[in-house]
Amino acid sequence: MYSQAKVIAGGLAHIPVVIAVFYFILTTFNKRALKFAEEAKTKKPEAKVVDPKKVAVSKAEAPKTEAPKVVKKKHADVPVNIYRPKTPYEGTVIENYSLLKEGAIGRVNHITFDLKDSDPFLNYVEGQSIGIMPAGEDANGKPHKLRLYSIASTRHGDDFNGNTVSLCVRQLQYEKDGETINGVCSTYLCDIKPGDKVKITGPVGKEMLLPDEEDANIVMLATGTGIAPMRAYLRRMFEPTEKEKNKWNFKGKAWLFMGAPKSANLLYEEDLQRYLTDNPDNFKYTKAISREQQNTKGGRMYIQDRVLESANELFNMIEDEKTHIYLCGLKGMEPGIDEAMTKAAEEKGLNWSELRPQLKKAGRWHVETY
Ligand code: FAD
Numbered sequence: 001m002y003s004q005a006k007v008i009a010g011g012l013a014h015i016p017v018v019i020a021v022f023y024f025i026l027t028t029f030n031k032r033a034l035k036f037a038e039e040a041k042t043k044k045p046e047a048k049v050v051d052p053k054k055v056a057v058s059k060a061e062a063p064k065t066e067a068p069k070v071v072k073k074k075h076a077d078v079p080v081n082i083y084r085p086k087t088p089y090e091g092t093v094i095e096n097y098s099l100l101k102e103g104a105i106g107r108v109n110h111i112t113f114d115l116k117d118s119d120p121f122l123n124y125v126e127g128q129s130i131g132i133m134p135a136g137e138d139a140n141g142k143p144h145k146l147r148l149y150s151i152a153s154t155r156h157g158d159d160f161n162g163n164t165v166s167l168c169v170r171q172l173q174y175e176k177d178g179e180t181i182n183g184v185c186s187t188y189l190c191d192i193k194p195g196d197k198v199k200i201t202g203p204v205g206k207e208m209l210l211p212d213e214e215d216a217n218i219v220m221l222a223t224g225t226g227i228a229p230m231r232a233y234l235r236r237m238f239e240p241t242e243k244e245k246n247k248w249n250f251k252g253k254a255w256l257f258m259g260a261p262k263s264a265n266l267l268y269e270e271d272l273q274r275y276l277t278d279n280p281d282n283f284k285y286t287k288a289i290s291r292e293q294q295n296t297k298g299g300r301m302y303i304q305d306r307v308l309e310s311a312n313e314l315f316n317m318i319e320d321e322k323t324h325i326y327l328c329g330l331k332g333m334e335p336g337i338d339e340a341m342t343k344a345a346e347e348k349g350l351n352w353s354e355l356r357p358q359l360k361k362a363g364r365w366h367v368e369t370y
C-alpha cells in the first residue's frame, strides 16, 4: 500500500528523468536543424528538371519554368532511350541527298526523318545520337543490329518545326579479296528514298552535349562525318531562325578544325562560309584537306597538323575554363590529336598527359570517335 506522501515523493523523483529525456530530444532536434541549414547553404543550385515527354509535346526549346525542389544528376533532363530495339519508332524519310561536290571521293548523304507521329515524342538535344536498324537479315537469318549515327540537326530540326531529325552518313566501302564490300547500314541509309519507313531507336549519348553557358568557347575537331554534331552546334549558335527559336545567345568563340580528303568532300561548306561572313568575331574555321594540301613534312595535311600550327592560340583558349573541346569522327585520329596536343602544350610549358584528364574531369573534353 502506498501512502499519499510516498506517491508524491515517487512522482518528484521522476522529474530529473523527464527533464533529461526532454533535454536530449531538444538538443538532437537542434543539431539536425543546424546541419540541414548548413547543407542548404553549401548546396549548388538545383538542376533544371524537365519531363522529356513535356519537351516532346512542346516540340521546342525546353520551357524555362521554375525548377521543382528535387536534386537530380547532371543532364538528368536530357532524353535517352525513348525508343529501344524491341520497340523502335518507324520514321518516314523526308529527304536524302548527297552532300558532295563533283570530283569528291565516296558517298556522303544528308538524311532527314519525320518524327511527328512518334508517341511518346522522340525528342533529342544537340550532340546526341540515334540508332538505325537496317531492313533485312544478317548471315544467320537474324535481324540486323542497330548502328549509331550522330544527330546533325538541332532539336528544332532543319525546318525549325521541331518534328524532324537529320543524319550525315558516309557509305562504308572497302575492298576484300578483289571484291567491293558495302557496309550494311550505311548503304541502306544512303539508298533509302523519301516516303520509306526506317526503324529508329534512341536518342542516346550525353558525352557530346553543349554547355549551357552562352559565353563558353567551343573548339571542334572533326574528320569527315564527324562534322555531324558540330553542324548541330553551329546551327544552334549561328543560324538566324534557329537562334530565334532557341533563345541561346551564344557570345563565345567557336573554332572548327575540319578534315576532308578533297575540297569537294567538305560538308555543309556553304552554311559554314555564311556563318563566317555573319559572325567574324565569333567563328573561326580551319580546314585540313588531306589530299590537296601537305603538312610541313610533305605528308597529307590532317587536322592534327593544323592544331600544331595554331598551338599558341588554341592553348590560350584551353587555359580559359570556359573552353570546351569536342572531337568527333575517325577513331584513327585520336593518337595523332594526342601527339599534336602534347607538342602544342609543351610549347606553352604545359603537360598534356596531366591536362587532358583534368579537362575530362571538368567535363570540358568531349570525344566521340568510331
Ligand atoms: P558494317 O556492315 O557493319 O561493316 C562494318 C564492319 O566492316 C567493321 O566492323 C569491320 O569489321 C569491317 N570493315 C570496315 N572497314 C573495313 C576495311 N577497310 N577492311 C576490312 N574490313 C572492314 N557513321 C556515319 O557515317 N555518320 C555518323 O554520324 C556516325 N556517327 C556515329 C556515332 C557513334 C556514337 C558511333 C559509335 C558510330 C557512328 N557512325 C557514324 C558509324 C556507324 O555507326 C557505322 O559503324 C557505319 O555506318 C558502318 O556501318 P555499316 O553497317 O555500313 O557497316
Ligand code: A2P
Pocket (backbone or CB within 6 Å): 170, 223, 224, 225, 259, 260, 261, 262, 265, 288, 289, 290, 291, 300, 302, 303, 304, 330, 332, 333, 334, 336
Ligand atoms: P585521308 O583519307 O586522305 O588519309 P572522310 O571520312 O570523308 O574520308 O574524311 C576523313 C578525313 O580524315 C580525310 O581527310 C582523311 O585523310 C583524314 N584522316 C585519315 N586518317 C586520319 C588520321 N589518322 N588522323 C587524322 N585525319 C585522318
